[in-house]
Amino acid sequence: MGMQLLRGEDLHINLAAYLLPLLFVSIPSLLLLSAFTVLFDVLPGLKGAVGNVLFFVIWIFFSVMSISNSSSLWDVFGINAIQTGMTKEAAAHFDFISANEIGGSIGYYPIEGRTPTFEWSGVDWNGHLLTSRLIWVLAAMAIILLSSQLFNRFAAAKTAFSVKLPAYDVKNKVVEREERKSYQLSPVKRDKRVRLSRLVRAEFRIMIKGMSIWWYLLVLGSMMTSLLVPLDQIKSWLPILMLWPLAIWSQMGNREFYYSTNELLLSSCPRLYKFFSVWIAGILVTLLISSGVLIHFFLEGELTYIYSWVVGIFFVPTLALTLGTMTRSRKLFEVLYMLLWYLGPVNDLPYLNFLGLPTGYSTLYIMLTFVLLVVGIMIQHVQEGNLLAGFRKNTKMNQPTKGEYHEKLEK
Structure with missing residues (x-):
């Protein structure tokens, strides 16, 4: 109207x-x-x-x-x-x-001067x-x-960690006692400094853990197929390969909020260490899954393809980590990535092809990767400040005096 x-x-x-x-x-x-x-x-x-x-x-x-x-x-x-x-x-x-x-399509015809019109009575x-x-x-x-x-959302959920409590009669006496399982946590080991390599290994193991056996078989089969597909046909195969790590990428930056372990991780290591460990682990997982492609390009002597593919390997995990940190959810990345994947690598739209193989816009995605990384670090810093401010506020409420609060805070 x-x-x-x-x-x-x-x-x-x-x-x-x-x-x-x-x-x-x-x-x-x-x-x-x-x-x-x-x-x-x-x-x-x-x-x-x-x-x-x-x-x-x-x-x-x-x-x-x-x-x-x-x-x-x-x-x-x-x-x-x-x-x-x-x-x-x-x-x-x-x-x-x-x-x-x-x-x-309608509306893609170049017309100079006044746009001509016509009468249309509408749909019958x-x-x-x-x-x-x-x-x-x-x-x-x-x-x-x-x-x-x-729909069974209100059905009784089965949990892996459940212990039956003993039954009591009317006189509050135990009439049946189930044998309880004892669980022992691993001991806490203190270290004078935080080792980034240890955090990266832990994040890498968490990322690849928990997938179904079919996912591992598909990844292994994709790596082997990437070595066998002819070079002139590999461009149509690459978009399929870049779908397998979607579930891994989408959990980057928001997993601790989903499992409510954010405060626990905050007390274990600096947030910046955690941020970079997730980022490096995501890149390593992507590199592992696409290793067959890189070997194929190397054997064919296509160094330009290797460069473009490595840029994509850095761009996608960075995008996932920044969006996951910003929204604390995986959905925004999954929706945005599927749109980019369909319009770029699948339909070869130049500026949206983050793989860059047929178009060569690798420099653009290097810049976007750097910008996303800086934005993610800034968001991480703001979130850490908000968590510490909330912690200090709660601690101050439990202290009898302001001086004792500052003394404990310094310790």
Whole structure:
């Protein structure tokens, strides 16, 4: 409506022409999106990074199907309902628009001078079109019903660490005693200085620990495949390789907040040491997974490819660590990375290809890596200051006098 009034083509607002597309086009697709979101949230095994990748792939498939398919029945987003009729009318008025472009892109034609316009009466909301939109609404309702059957959030959770307490009778006497397990923690070892190498080894072990056996097999198979794929076909293989470490990258910078161990780590080592240990460990994991690619490039003598790939190895973990530190969540990185991955390495958009192999924008991503690293360090410093300020405030409340508080704080 704002565009119509600003351009001054017609000052009469037809509310029905604006509301009907919202009702028949936008709402059914949003209902389907919401239904899939709930399904992936309650379906076991699809709530983490694997589910996010699968969700993204399904949604891209629906987008391509809506744009490329001429049948309104498979038009999930209702794009063809508007675009086909509009393009037909435009092709009838302007020779430079081909009728074969129906269903394609609109708005990429360079026009000098005043932009020509034409009259378009809008979408013909016939029974066939409305029935196809109703089918997707019913599909969304079916997915929600399926999700309700899978929903078990209030069921009793099984924990690995559980001990049965003894039962008591009415006189508060033990009538049945279960044998309790004794757990012994590893002893605390004090060191005069913090060793960054030890922290890096610990972070590396935590990152690669806990994955399923299939993940390890896929990584091993990918490393072997990277050595065997011909060089002229390896560009189409590399984007697939850069999906396996997504679950590892997305936990960088936010794992201690997820498991509520932030204060424990703060008391164990300086935050800056922790930050760089996570950063180095993430780079080492990426380097390990892509080692087959680097060996292949080295054997082929492609030093430029090695340089571009190493830049990508530094960029992605830095992006993950900075976003994880800033948001204390893994979701922003996973969403942003999937968009970059699809637009850059998959579709070869030059400035968004962080791997840089076909385009050569490695210098840009070196600068972005440096900027992200500085921003992450600054955020880490601010968060550490806030935690220490909160700790000092709580400690001050428990001290009888101000002098005793400062004395203990100095100690």
